[in-house]
Structures are given as C-alpha cells and as structure tokens.
Amino acid sequence: xxxxxxxxxxxxxxxxxxxxxxxxxxxxxxxxxxxxxxxxxxxxxxxxxxxxxxxxxxxxxxxxxxxxxxxxxxxxxxxxxxxxxxxxxxxxxxxxxxxxxxxxxxxxxxxxxxxxxxxxxxxxxxxxxxxxxxxxxxxxxxxxxxxxxxxxxxxxxxxxxxxxxxxxxxxxxxxxxxxxxxxxxxxxxxxxxxxxxxxxxxxxxxxxxxxxxxxxxxxxxxxxxxxxxxxxxxxxxxxxxxxxxxxxxxxxxxxxxxxxxxxxxxxxxxxxxxxxxxxxxxxxxxxxxxxxxxxxxxxxxxxxxxxxxxxxxxxxxxxxxxxxxxxxxxxxxxxxxxxxxxxxxxxxxxxxxxxxxxxxxxxxxxxxxxxxxxxxxxxxx
Numbered sequence: 001x002x003x004x005x006x007x008x009x010x011x012x013x014x015x016x017x018x019x020x021x022x023x024x025x026x027x028x029x030x031x032x033x034x035x036x037x038x039x040x041x042x043x044x045x046x047x048x049x050x051x052x053x054x055x056x057x058x059x060x061x062x063x064x065x066x067x068x069x070x071x072x073x074x075x076x077x078x079x080x081x082x083x084x085x086x087x088x089x090x091x092x093x094x095x096x097x098x099x100x101x102x103x104x105x106x107x108x109x110x111x112x113x114x115x116x117x118x119x120x121x122x123x124x125x126x127x128x129x130x131x132x133x134x135x136x137x138x139x140x141x142x143x144x145x146x147x148x149x150x151x152x153x154x155x156x157x158x159x160x161x162x163x164x165x166x167x168x169x170x171x172x173x174x175x176x177x178x179x180x181x182x183x184x185x186x187x188x189x190x191x192x193x194x195x196x197x198x199x200x201x202x203x204x205x206x207x208x209x210x211x212x213x214x215x216x217x218x219x220x221x222x223x224x225x226x227x228x229x230x231x232x233x234x235x236x237x238x239x240x241x242x243x244x245x246x247x248x249x250x251x252x253x254x255x256x257x258x259x260x261x262x263x264x265x266x267x268x269x270x271x272x273x274x275x276x277x278x279x280x281x282x283x284x285x286x287x288x289x290x291x292x293x294x295x296x297x298x299x300x301x302x303x304x305x306x307x308x309x310x311x312x313x314x315x316x317x318x319x320x321x322x323x324x325x326x327x328x329x330x331x332x333x334x335x336x337x338x339x340x341x342x343x344x345x346x347x348x349x350x351x352x353x354x355x356x357x358x359x360x361x362x363x364x365x366x367x368x369x370x371x372x373x374x375x376x377x378x379x380x381x
Contacts, residue, residue: 004192005185008163009053016057017163017184018156019050019149029054029147033061038094040117040124042102042132042141045149048183051127054149055098058125064094071104072254072295076112083121095122102126103135104256106294110137117143135258151182160184166191168201175203179210224255228263235264236271240310247299247306257298261287264305275315282308321376328371335368 010016013023013030022029032039043051052068059066067082082097099105105113116122117140124144128135132146152160157177168176168191180187194201194209227250234242250260261283268283286305290298344354365372 003189004164005188008188010057011060013057016050016053017159018152019054022147022149023054028145029058033058036062038062038064038123039145040143041145041147042126042128042136043147043149044128044130044132046129046151046182048180048185048187049149049152050184051149052098052100055096055125055127059096059098062094062096064096064123066096066098068098069100071099071101071109074099076109079113079116079122083116096125097122098125098127100127101129103128103130103132103258104294107137107292109294110140114140114143130256130258152184153182157182157184157187161187161191164188164191166195166201172201172203172206176206179206227253227255228260231260232263232267235267235306235310236314238310238314240307243306243310244303247302251295251299251302257290257295257302258287260302261290261305264302264309267309270319271314271316272309272312273315273318275313279309279312317377321378324376328374332368332370335370337368338366341366 013033016023019029021027024030031037043054045051056066069078079097082095085095113122113124114137117124124140126132126136126144132141132144136144154177157180158173161173161176176187176190180190190206190209191201194205197209198205227246231243231246231250234240234246247260251257265280265283265287268279272279282305286301289301293301339353340355340357342349342354344350344356349355365374367374
C-alpha cells in the first residue's frame with residue numbers, strides 16, 4: 001500500500017508548502033523550474049522540509065528521467081547501472097539522479113560520480129541534512145549550486161496536516177506539530193500510524209502510536225541527544241565499555257558516523273586538550289578514515305578512536321579559558337587594541353604611533369586596557 005506521505009506529495013510548485021525564499025515568485029528554484037534550466041544542485045535542510053518533493057517537481061518540469069538513490073545503501077555499481085541504461089541512449093531526455101543523504105557518500109564514491117556530473121551525463125540533485133561544505137568534496141560542490149531549506153513553520157505544518165484529510169482537535173494538532181518539530185514527513189507518518197490503530201486521533205493515541213525505533217531515534221529527537229550525551233560523558237569519565245556501548249547503539253540506530261566522529265574531534269580539544277595534544281591528531285585521523293571508508297567498516301575505526309580517547313588524561317583548562325575570554329568579548333564588545341600591537345601599514349599609522357614600542361617577547365600584558373592583568377588560563381603547560 002502506498003504510504004500517505006507519497007499519496008499527498010505535491011506534484012507542482014502550486015501545491016508545495018513552505019520554502020518561499022526558494023519557490024516563491026521570482027525566486028531561484030521557481031525560475032529554474034519555469035525556464036526548464038538544467039543544472040546540478042544540492043538541497044541542504046532539515047528532515048521533512050521538502051527536499052525529495054522539490055527534486056521530483058524539478059525533474060518533472062524537465063521531462064527528465066529521475067533516478068532515486070539513497071547514499072546509505074547505494075554505491076558505484078548503482079550509478080554505473082544508471083549510466084549504462086540503454087533505454088535513453090541517443091535520446092535528448094536528460095538523466096537526473098536524486099541522491100538522498102549525499103553526505104553518506106564517502107570521498108571515493110564522490111570522486112567516482114564527479115566526471116559524469118562534469119560532462120553532463122548525469123544531472124545531480126543531492127539532498128543532505130549536513131553542511132555541504134564539510135561533507136561534499138570541493139570539486140563536486142563547485143559544480144553544484146546549494147539551496148538552503150528552512151525548517152517548516154507552524155503554519156506550514158498546519159497546511160500539510162490539513163492536506164491529509166484526517167480530523168483531530170486543536171490539542172492533538174498542537175501536540176503533533178510540536179513533536180514533529182518542522183518535519184512534515186514525520187507528522188504525516190504519525191498521523192497515518194495513529195489513524196490505522198485508533199478510531200480517533202487524540203494526544204494519547206498519538207503518543208501510543210509513537211513506538212517505532214526510527215521515530216524514537218529521530219535525529220532531532222530526545223533519544224538522539226540523550227545517546228550522544230551519554231557517549232560523550234562516558235568518554236569524559238574514561239569508561240570505554242560504556243562509550244563503546246553507546247557508540248554501537250548509535251550506529252545500529254542509523255546515526256551518521258561522521259556526526260559521531262565530529263563529536264570525537266571536539267571532545268579531543270575540549271576534554272583532553274593540553275593533557276595530550278596528540279589526541280586531536282588521532283581524532284582527526286579517525287574522522288578522515290570514517291569519511292573515506294564509510295559504513296559498516298568505519299565502525300571499527302570509531303571503536304579504536306573511542307577507546308584511545310577514553311584512556312587519555314583529561315584537561316579542560318584551554319576550553320574553559322576560551323569560554324571565559326568569550327564572555328568578556330560579549331560583555332565589552334570590541335575593545336580598543338593597544339597601539340603598540342597594531343600594524344603600521346601606512347605613514348599616517350606610523351605617525352599615530354601604531355606599532356611603537358612593540359617587543360616580541362615582552363612580559364607586559366597585550367590585552368586591551370580594560371582587561372589588563374586578566375587571567376583566563378589558570379594552568380600553563
């Protein structure tokens with residue numbers, strides 16, 4: 001049976017809800033669709049914000065053959081199959097590849113895809129919830145325009161819920177909108193599940209229907225934050241067994257391994273810091289290995305990195321000093337930089353005493369006058 005989300009999916013921009021900055025009159029995607037402009041682009045936005053729907057509407061406007069793949073399970077062989085398909089040989093019908101969760105493609109897979117996008121053999125539409133600047137290789141990113149989608153507003157969500165045709169009271173609607181947190185697909189799925197299980201859609205029945213593993217570990221949900229929090233705190237407490245358990249739990253639930261690796265890089269500086277500076281080197285290498293290898297094997301790289309970070313001595317002094325410095329920046333704003341620290345680039349600047357009296361290894365405080373004598377870093381290594 002076709003899912004409700006698929007049944008009510010908009011077929012044109014007139015039916016599309018939200019993202020007015022992209023699809024409104026005289027906005028970039030609206031113009032591209034109307035003018036049938038063929039080009040590759042990345043849709044970056046939160047779950048359920050309309051990325052798949054926009055890709056379908058765009059491909060339809062071009063009369064293109066749309067191929068849909070998920071980077072979670074697809075690989076080079078799937079792309080080769082699309083490229084070798086004979087049905088469009090010699091025709092002017094463009095091939096559009098919609099690659100969902102493109103950030104899950106490792107560097108090798110993206111390198112493989114690049115020449116076909118360059119030559120125009122494939123028009124790529126990538127969808128991602130992660131910053132493309134960090135997840136997409138520069139050569140591929142440079143050949144794609146990036147469109148940023150926003151989280152759907154409360155009014156957007158109400159319009160989408162109305163389209164389902166399912167009735168509920170205001171209390172249930174408000175609870176659903178709050179739970180979905182801008183994710184239209186999740187709201188529709190919740191409604192569909194509840195309507196199949198119960199005669200009425202109430203807050204209690206919605207809560208009872210919220211049982212699936214996927215929804216419990218939604219990337220914006222409480223379980224996501226609880227698990228990553230437990231993971232970090234286990235490493236901080238030097239408990240490798242607990243940290244490995246939460247690592248395995250996140251991987252099994254479908255968490256992006258690069259998200260986990262990024263948290264480890266942050267942890268290496270925030271919690272280990274000056275106690276063992278090489279921890280940052282190890283964490284960065286783990287991140288690179290995850291990026292290149294991908295699942296499932298990169299779980300081994302993560303596990304080795306987690307055990308190493310757990311066993312490192314911990315020192316948060318650099319992190320805490322930075323936080324204190326940031327407090328003063330926000331409190332005092334841009335304080336005047338002492339003249340002797342300024343660079344005398346012009347004759348006038350020299351006449352104004354820029355750089356005068358500067359000594360490389362002076363013990364005099366280089367802080368602005370209002371912060372003279374201030375100590376952020378209590379422990380010097």
